[in-house]
Amino acid sequence: MDDLVSLCKRRGFIFQSGEIYGGMQGMYDYGPLGIELKNNLKQAWWRAMVYENDNIEGLDAAILTNPTILKYSGHEDTFTDPMVDCKTCNQRFRLDQVPEHCKKKDLTEPRQFNLMFKTNVGPIEDGSSFGYLRPETAQSIFTNFKNVVDSSSKSLPFGIAQIGKAFRNEITPRNFIFRVREFEQMELEFFVEPGSDEDWHKKWVQKRLDWWEKQGIPMESIELYDVPSDELAHYSKGTIDVMYKFPHGLEELEGIANRTDFDLGSHTKNQDELNISADVVENKSSNTRLAIQNIETKEWIVPYVIEPSAGVDRGVLAIMNEAYSVEPLGDGKERTVLKLMPHLSPIKAAVIPLKKNNEELVKLASDLKSKLQKLNLGRIILENTGNIGKGYRRHDEIGTPLCITIDFDSLEDNTATVRDRDTMNQERIAIDKLPEYLIKNING
Numbered sequence: 001m002d003d004l005v006s007l008c009k010r011r012g013f014i015f016q017s018g019e020i021y022g023g024m025q026g027m028y029d030y031g032p033l034g035i036e037l038k039n040n041l042k043q044a045w046w047r048a049m050v051y052e053n054d055n056i057e058g059l060d061a062a063i064l065t066n067p068t069i070l071k072y073s074g075h076e077d078t079f080t081d082p083m084v085d086c087k088t089c090n091q092r093f094r095l096d097q098v099p100e101h102c103k104k105k106d107l108t109e110p111r112q113f114n115l116m117f118k119t120n121v122g123p124i125e126d127g128s129s130f131g132y133l134r135p136e137t138a139q140s141i142f143t144n145f146k147n148v149v150d151s152s153s154k155s156l157p158f159g160i161a162q163i164g165k166a167f168r169n170e171i172t173p174r175n176f177i178f179r180v181r182e183f184e185q186m187e188l189e190f191f192v193e194p195g196s197d198e199d200w201h202k203k204w205v206q207k208r209l210d211w212w213e214k215q216g217i218p219m220e221s222i223e224l225y226d227v228p229s230d231e232l233a234h235y236s237k238g239t240i241d242v243m244y245k246f247p248h249g250l251e252e253l254e255g256i257a258n259r260t261d262f263d264l265g266s267h268t269k270n271q272d273e274l275n276i277s278a279d280v281v282e283n284k285s286s287n288t289r290l291a292i293q294n295i296e297t298k299e300w301i302v303p304y305v306i307e308p309s310a311g312v313d314r315g316v317l318a319i320m321n322e323a324y325s326v327e328p329l330g331d332g333k334e335r336t337v338l339k340l341m342p343h344l345s346p347i348k349a350a351v352i353p354l355k356k357n358n359e360e361l362v363k364l365a366s367d368l369k370s371k372l373q374k375l376n377l378g379r380i381i382l383e384n385t386g387n388i389g390k391g392y393r394r395h396d397e398i399g400t401p402l403c404i405t406i407d408f409d410s411l412e413d414n415t416a417t418v419r420d421r422d423t424m425n426q427e428r429i430a431i432d433k434l435p436e437y438l439i440k441n442i443n444g
């Protein structure tokens with residue numbers, strides 16, 4: 001973990017937020033390369049969910065959330081951790097995370113602590129008008145259920161996908177970007193006929209494992225945890241946690257829950273008429289029926305929901321951890337290389353003129369950069385430092401799959417040297433063929 005944290009800072013992936021004022025616990029900022037990697041990961045998820053499934057639509061809802069939503073979702077009452085204070089060191093811990101040295105000391109009785117951030121809405125600060133920063137993106141999917149169904153004419157099974165920020169006032173943020181207070185989620189709510197939910201749950205577990213594998217997470221680094229009933233969240237009938245071997249230990253990367261009809265059933269009006277199976281609180285505030293009509297029987301059904309919910313930040317950490325390697329080069333030398341899947345690499349290719357100040361070389365390299373950039377594969381850069389060896393090392397370390405060197409022969413025969421990050425093999429390729437070569441090697 002220390003090596004990763006150091007690489008992240010040194011090369012501009014991730015910084016402690018507000019570092020110049022001492023930082024703020026549980027918050028991180030993504031730097032120039034971090035934002036590229038993170039965006040690439042989110043795009044890969046969006047493509048796999050929304051573009052590759054005609055029965056899944058996207059959503060981008062507000063972060064500030066009406067408290068009534070989080071009252072009926074159960075978050076106001078149940079989204080809490082039991083906390084104890086150590087009277088000796090005056091620190092507060094989650095009951096299950098009291099460090100050994102405090103366990104035998106004088107601890108307070110556990111108290112429930114709500115993890116949601118509250119904020120004032122509007123000009124009056126007397127607490128009469130407030131909102132929450134959403135603790136999960138899921139709730140706005142449920143509250144927009146009818147809007148999406150009506151505007152996109154969906155029938156079961158279908159899903160709504162959303163990527164966005166979520167906020168939790170974690171008591172003990174730790175392990176770099178693993179447990180933070182502000183993070184991003186990639187959540188799908190997949191609505192199915194009651195009775196077909198368990199089959200769909202299994203299907204989604206498999207689909208999600210296949211997807212993580214395509215992002216460079218081998219299945220040997222994953223374990224599935226079938227969450228026992230006494231540990232399930234209040235909305236879940238069954239949850240499979242995708243556990244990854246993070247540098248600090250085996251922990252949750254994604255949760256795939258069968259949320260039954262709990263959420264739509266909690267937020268709908270006319271609950272009495274809807275044959276809801278989950279144990280929901282009476283709702284007198286909702287003005288909308290969150291159900292779907294069976295075309296043949298005309299019966300209104302409250303769909304069950306399968307929810308694959310993944311953390312973007314935990315995904316970034318897992319992917320970087322898998323990709324990070326240090327390889328011997330002989331003569332006691334070594335190189336650090338980030339073997340990212342090319343579609344996730346922050347920079348897809350670096351075009352390097354052999355000599356920094358040679359006008360002709362720089363012009364050819366710069367034209368090539370512009371041409372390759374137009375392919376829309378992601379970021380291509382012109383690396384005009386004049387030191388090829390250093391350029392290769394730097395790009396190995398940040399995971400650039402290809403380095404393209406323009407030398408004096410290039411001016412004569414219109415070819416360039418392409419170096420592969422993983423094998424370090426170099427081949428001479430016609431500059432005209434490079435767009436095709438890049439598309440094949442970056443998109444796979």
Ligand code: GAP
Binds near residue numbers: 170252310312
């Ligand atoms: N809507 C369901 C839900 O939010 P969750 O298991 O609480 O379920 C889903 O969160 C995912 O969000 C987790 O698997 C994890 O990847 C990520 N996540 C949750 N809390 C986090 C935190 N404090 N820091 C970073 N990621 C977090």
